[in-house]
Amino acid sequence: MSTVDTPLPFDPYQVGRARVDNPARGHGAGGPAAKRVIVAYGFWVFLLSDIIMFSAFFATYAVLAGATNGGPGAREVFDVRNVGVETVFLLLSSFSCGMASLAAGARNKPAFYASMAVTFLFGAAFLTLEMREFVGLIQASNGPSRSAFLSSFFALVGCHGAHVTAGLVWLLVMIAQVFAKGFRPEILRRTLCFSLFWHTLDIIWVALFTVVYLLGVLP
């Protein structure tokens, strides 16, 4: 890259268009940002608002965790080994989602389909284990109506599970869109938003397995 020899105009706040030798990154200089940046930033703000919604569920759970109404507590109903397997599934699906974004960046369709399929399989395996846990609890008459503790547990973990379900549907839609339309710019923006969504669900799960399961079963 060739540096510009002419002296820069006096522009301390970078209100003018930034030049490559003085780009003032992160200060909005240089005219409107690329559409990819704007779309992903807007989706990032949505994800942060989603995290704030989850924090309300977390706060509710923390307040009601001891309100068992004579029913079973956290130590009686949680199976930590099952949660560990779920966590590994979700981490591996996050990794293969990263591989899918790299494949989309390299415009490599076979690699994209393969890593999205692996992401789907691990996500579906996670969801299956979670459903099995829920069904087991409800069959043992420890459903959400048993106590305030179980209501808030089903609300919090079920909300995360609903997000994962929506993510799996979105994943299939992205495979179909890449298949039908190819790696067009708007399709690439959607895959970027999908990968942000999927990785954020993983972050929420980290908070979830720590607060609900691990801290719940501590003696």
Add this chain to the structure above:
Amino acid sequence: MTEVYREDHPEYGDSAPGDERLDGSGVAQGIAGYLVGLVLALGLTGASFYFAAGHALWAPGIAPSLVALAVGQMGVHLVFFLHITTGPESTNNVLALAFGVLIVFLLIAGTLFIMSTLNHNMPQMGEIISMQR
């Protein structure tokens, strides 16, 4: 005056969250980054479950260390999977994240504080019954 503008050089300017700025051999470097993130995340998860099982730690220290491990793992996810970095091109993303974290903190800490104060100031069940007599 031959000025070079940013539109022609996408490697400058703000970066989208989730986009990684790679210099050099792109894909191999990208895979390496995700692999490091996966190994760190699996290690931190393993440590959490190991400590929670009650081995190797003084009992009152387990809960704080689980929280610390979770915060560390969220940081690993942010850096290696979401590519929210401390670089100048990521300033907007980090500022939005900081605001989100502030609201989350206010919501959770505020709820716990209010509810514990409320419980503290509520008369016990027996007192309520004796007041009604």
